[in-house]
Amino acid sequence: AQTVTQSQPEMSVQEAETVTLSCTYDTSENNYYLFWYKQPPSRQMILVIRQEAYKQQNATENRFSVNFQKAAKSFSLKISDSQLGDTAMYFCAFILTPGGATNKLIFGTGTLLAVQP
């Protein structure tokens, strides 16, 4: 079975500081993509960053970066210089690839991040 575990239900960080959100996953497949999505109170899921499992280099997107450890099946998200607008629920997710499959996202239970002024 494919599962995603986010062990931190809630986290808090001071504005301008750095925070790391944890995620582990379980799959027997070798090809997959990993994602972090942000869900603000408006409920609309927004893609933050993605990582291809076959790439060893960690993905970076402005203030967001990941630490991908394939052997450990770990995929943490680091947010640098936290901003008030980063306050949201963050979901770790993955998709098994490729073609023929549905490409459905498998989500974790989320981490609620609060950025304090």
Place this chain on the structure above:
Amino acid sequence: GAGVSQSPRYKVAKRGQDVALRCDPISGHVSLFWYQQALGQGPEFLTYFQNEAQLDKSGLPSDRFFAERPEGSVSTLKIQRTQQEDSAVYLCASSLAQGALIQYFGAGTRLSVL
């Protein structure tokens, strides 16, 4: 349209009523997904369309749930004889093509069954 649009934004139903939730995907997007997000949980997959064909409905929790996309654009998720455990946010997502990795989400419909 500019983004995925879902309506209504909120729906309150009495137990036993039928409801219909609408999703307008991004224009030209081939793939369409429905997810169910219970309170405090991550979204869970319900069903997937490629154009008008429903290729995967493995996540539908019961035969009271039915989805359609007759012309390959707008999709409707119908829940018959609603029950309290159906209360959740229903999210719709679309992606450009089969196999495309990026899914674009709507803001969801929050269904409350009393």
